[in-house]
Amino acid sequence: MSKRYAIDLDVSKCVSCGACAVACMDQNDLNVKQTRPFRNVFDMERQEGEGTTYSHLSLACMHCVDAPCIVGCPSACIQKDPETNLTVFDTTNCIGCHSCAMACPYGVPGFGPDGKMVKCDGCYVRVHHGLKPACVKACPTGALRLIDLDGPEEIAPENSLRHRSMEMLSKQV
Amino acid sequence: MRYGIVGFGTAGYHAAQAIREQDKAGEVHVYGDTGLAPYNPMLTTYYIFGKLPRSGLFPFGPLEEVADRLGLTLHHERVQKVRAQDLAVETERGVQRYDKILIATGATAFAPPVKGLSPQDAHLMRTVDDAQRLKDRLDRGDVRSAVVVGASMAGIKVVEVLEKYGVRVCLADLAPHIFPLAAYPEVSAAIEKRVAKRGIDLRFGATIDHMELWNGQKTAVMTDGSVVPADLVSLCIGTRAATQVVQGEVDIDRGILVNERMETSAPGVYAAGDCAQGVNLESGEKQIIGLWANANRQGAAAGANMAGGEARFEGNILHNITHFMDMDFIGFGDNRIQGELLEQGALDGDGLYVRAVISGGRVAGANILDSYRISGILKNYMLRLFAGEGGSLPDYQRAMLLQAGLRAEFIDRMEVMTRG
Numbered sequence: 317m318s319k320r321y322a323i324d325l326d327v328s329k330c331v332s333c334g335a336c337a338v339a340c341m342d343q344n345d346l347n348v349k350q351t352r353p354f355r356n357v358f359d360m361e362r363q364e365g366e367g368t369t370y371s372h373l374s375l376a377c378m379h380c381v382d383a384p385c386i387v388g389c390p391s392a393c394i395q396k397d398p399e400t401n402l403t404v405f406d407t408t409n410c411i412g413c414h415s416c417a418m419a420c421p422y423g424v425p426g427f428g429p430d431g432k433m434v435k436c437d438g439c440y441v442r443v444h445h446g447l448k449p450a451c452v453k454a455c456p457t458g459a460l461r462l463i464d465l466d467g468p469e470e471i472a473p474e475n476s477l478r479h480r481s482m483e484m485l486s487k488q489v
Numbered sequence: 490m491r492y493g494i495v496g497f498g499t500a501g502y503h504a505a506q507a508i509r510e511q512d513k514a515g516e517v518h519v520y521g522d523t524g525l526a527p528y529n530p531m532l533t534t535y536y537i538f539g540k541l542p543r544s545g546l547f548p549f550g551p552l553e554e555v556a557d558r559l560g561l562t563l564h565h566e567r568v569q570k571v572r573a574q575d576l577a578v579e580t581e582r583g584v585q586r587y588d589k590i591l592i593a594t595g596a597t598a599f600a601p602p603v604k605g606l607s608p609q610d611a612h613l614m615r616t617v618d619d620a621q622r623l624k625d626r627l628d629r630g631d632v633r634s635a636v637v638v639g640a641s642m643a644g645i646k647v648v649e650v651l652e653k654y655g656v657r658v659c660l661a662d663l664a665p666h667i668f669p670l671a672a673y674p675e676v677s678a679a680i681e682k683r684v685a686k687r688g689i690d691l692r693f694g695a696t697i698d699h700m701e702l703w704n705g706q707k708t709a710v711m712t713d714g715s716v717v718p719a720d721l722v723s724l725c726i727g728t729r730a731a732t733q734v735v736q737g738e739v740d741i742d743r744g745i746l747v748n749e750r751m752e753t754s755a756p757g758v759y760a761a762g763d764c765a766q767g768v769n770l771e772s773g774e775k776q777i778i779g780l781w782a783n784a785n786r787q788g789a790a791a792g793a794n795m796a797g798g799e800a801r802f803e804g805n806i807l808h809n810i811t812h813f814m815d816m817d818f819i820g821f822g823d824n825r826i827q828g829e830l831l832e833q834g835a836l837d838g839d840g841l842y843v844r845a846v847i848s849g850g851r852v853a854g855a856n857i858l859d860s861y862r863i864s865g866i867l868k869n870y871m872l873r874l875f876a877g878e879g880g881s882l883p884d885y886q887r888a889m890l891l892q893a894g895l896r897a898e899f900i901d902r903m904e905v906m907t908r909g
């Protein structure tokens with residue numbers, strides 16, 4: 317049975333510990349001297365008016381339902397995995413044009429030493445085998461989740477990074 | 490239902506795909522005059538360069554595979570006319586009637602004739618044939634000099650190809666600067682410096698006037714009287730929407746006028762891609778935005794609506810990313826609009842440079858050099874402002890911009906200036 321998955325963050329639970337980012341590098345054998353890590357962890361403090369806001373975030377590909385990077389790629393390198401609906405890629409014909417980066421409103425696509433695009437693929441092979449993505453498995457607080465888009469809400473919408481960014485995403489072309 | 494799709498580029502492909510998602514049983518008839526799978530015109534220069542095999546020009550696979558996958562009936566024929574009143578498609582072989590018709594004929598490269606230029610030395614760059622012709626010519630190894638007319642994104646890619654083949658290249662344009670429709674003059678000047686450093690002969694305010702033979706060397710005589718050796722001439726001057734098939738049948742300006750549903754003025758007739766003129770979200774006016782992603786979005790919306798769906802594509806802004814000669818140039822919005830300037834980085838330095846022009850509480854335009862990483866978020870910000878949203882970046886976008894090297898002061902200033 318094919319499913320529609322995405323990876324989402326419960327921002328109320330994230331403590332910016334970085335376990336997800338480390339697990340991802342390990343899982344993907346990433347040489348971070350050459351390639352930017354797929355998962356980005358932030359601990360951001362901001363003065364806003366009178367108060368201070370704190371953001372604890374872990375951001376990698378959001379596996380958008382209507383993914384702008386897919387529409388933008390001139391070589392059709394980026395696609396939806398039919399089994400999981402995760403945003404996967406085959407960069408055999410990638411020309412390194414950076415159009416996917418210009419299309420992605422999260423700033424996700426990165427590039428390897430060969431100039432070809434790389435990013436989080438949702439650990440779709442693990443998911444095919446009933447496993448959780450490496451970052452999700454490593455998250456000690458349960459903030460990072462593989463969510464079934466057709467199942468019940470697992471994260472309260474006000475805390476869900478996916479929900480919070482839907483309006484923003486709908487404006488991207 | 491019977492659907493007719495006229496022109497099988499990426500707009501036609503995306504329409505066919507969207508129709509199939511909603512209507513598994515309907516007949517989808519596709520007319521194409523190339524006999525080839527949908528190809529991407531922007532990949533032509535990459536093929537000649539050697540970055541892609543010929544098959545790479547066809548992102549969606551070979552024609553038979555595409556037809557199989559989407560259940561299409563192919564017509565390898567040039568459409569002569571589409572009659573809006575009775576929804577009929579005319580070809581040399583006859584007339585076919587449909588319930589819905591999509592015009593997805595794209596655009597053609599055009600160039601006025603140049604006196605003295607022999608047809609075999611004149612090259613355009615759009616079709617698979619154009620690419621193959623130039624590649625074959627360059628592979629012969631007898632091209633030592635060339636003039637490229639048109640300092641556009643397409644022109645610079647052709648220059649890059651010629652440079653790779655060791656050809657002495659002159660790039661000329663009547664405009665005063667490179668990328669005149671997208672770059673601010675200061676940014677153009679910086680790009681020109683970099684291009685000139687590589688040994689490309691740049692000439693602005695001039696174009697080719699005619700060709701002459703000088704001591705046996707084919708030579709371009711420019712409008713300013715100067716002369717340049719030119720074994721071949723590449724004309725990247727402009728494109729024209731291919732609207733002839735519906736001339737007099739639907740409302741046409743520069744392109745076929747469409748609404749957010751991709752409907753033309755005639756019921757049952759839709760248009761999408763480079764032949765269509767949709768909304769520019771910045772000006773609110775209708776304008777052809779001849780870009781790959783735009784053709785895909787328009788095609789998908791048209792297809793969904795033809796099959797009875799409710800899809801809207803509100804429009805787009807001018808946006809361009811050109812990766813060439815180890816640099817990235819990104820241009821957003823209307824570069825003619827003046828306003829307050831926001832800038833970070835040095836034009837003659839390495840790394841991220843960004844220049845944004847703020848006018849009326851919106852980011853009217855932006856140029857970025859060498860930072861693809863901030864481009865998607867900045868474009869999104871512009872789009873949200875044009876849609877009437879207030880100026881503030883969500884924390885995850887701010888965090889990614891900071892990580893990519895955009896300074897907090899730049900972001901803060903941009904937010905304040907666009908808060909409305």
Ligand SMILES: Cc1cc2nc3c(=O)[nH]c(=O)nc-3n(C[C@H](O)[C@H](O)[C@H](O)COP(=O)(O)OP(=O)(O)OC[C@H]3O[C@@H](n4cnc5c(N)ncnc54)[C@H](O)[C@@H]3O)c2cc1C
Pocket residue numbers: 495496497498499500501520521522523528529530531532533534566567568569593594595596614615642643731734761762763764778779780781782784810811
């Ligand atoms: C050199 C170059 C560089 C580019 N660079 C970029 C870039 O960097 N980024 C970007 O976003 N875009 C770029 N573009 C633009 C982009 O390629 C187009 O916007 C997009 O491919 C348009 O697709 P389309 O389906 O509307 O048209 P087309 O690809 O033109 O397809 C139309 C098809 O219809 C067929 N046809 C036309 N008339 C008839 C008829 N009467 N009967 C039957 N068939 C017919 C044509 O043969 C063609 O196959 C570039 C284009 C060029 C040429």
Ligand code: SF4
Pocket residue numbers: 376377378379380383384385386403419420421422423424425435
């Ligand atoms: S647009 Fe960005 S976040 Fe969305 S699927 Fe593509 S790369 Fe992932």
Ligand code: SF4
Pocket residue numbers: 388389390391392393394407409410411412413414415416417432433
């Ligand atoms: S860089 Fe590669 S993956 Fe990204 S849009 Fe260009 S061809 Fe596609």
Ligand code: SF4
Pocket residue numbers: 323339340341343344354355376377435436437438439449450451452
């Ligand atoms: S899903 Fe896999 S590839 Fe993506 S961020 Fe997590 S560990 Fe990395």
